[in-house]
Amino acid sequence: MTAETLAPQSPLAGWQLTGDGVTGRERPLLGQLSVRTSHDLRRLVLGSDGSHAARRRQPERVLRLGPDEWLVLTTPAERTARGSSLQEFGVVTDVSAQRTTIELTGPRARDLLARGCAIDLEVSVAPVGSCYSTLLAQTGVIIVVDQQDEILLLVRSSFASYLARWLEDACTDLS
Template identity: 75%
Template structure:
């Protein structure tokens, strides 16, 4: 007996967006994510640069340092196969693309919204572009990545709708 399965990738926050006074949010759906375990500096190996921040970017690819030997490479899904092959030269690579989704916050009040549920100080003087931290936001584990024009939240797919509703609530009545 043959079962024909047509599997289609579906983002957990399909069609969700937030527009409030001073803040907007949307999902960056189906972002390729590769977990790499290596004691070597993956930023230098992949991007050719060392940096003081936990995140480094080259064009559409980012390398995030999550721990002493744990890295997360964000890449377009079309490049997952070739990047996996290339990164295996440096360590153990696992495709974790389906594990998390990405929520992008923009606007002058984005940091104020996050301050309502996050203990990490995200003031630009403390958390400049390139900052990457794992923390709790509204009792949900997230990776916070400060980008030049946005703040990216990587959240487990199973918690994405909860976080979206929390962001909607936290965006109301900003002082």
């Protein structure tokens, strides 16, 4: 088998969640670039307001994961060009195949996550632009509060089906 025959595959192809006040779907094959730099990448690249999850344009985001660790989310088509443009700021590694992205929307999305997460996701504590690396249902995730009623979960591809089943189960008696 050659590299030309290998095509990216989504771990949750076609998965959807529908519950009382919350819906979910996978955003498959999102470009993800890990950047290690001491510069404030949000300000250099986006000229942002300083939130942990700054947005340039849909769906690009710059997430601060640590003092010198950043994760840039971009479209699959822009991944290579974006990676090249970021090399002037530090070390760039393409980690797109490492995680998949689950998008939860609706007024009950935060309530659903509260069932398996120790982070307080109330609006006053976790406003739009917040980004957390934590455990959800004993699975490592990055939680991005993208909009008031929209949350992104970045989860390792190998744990994606487990987390999707957990979300379905936790959603059944959401009241």
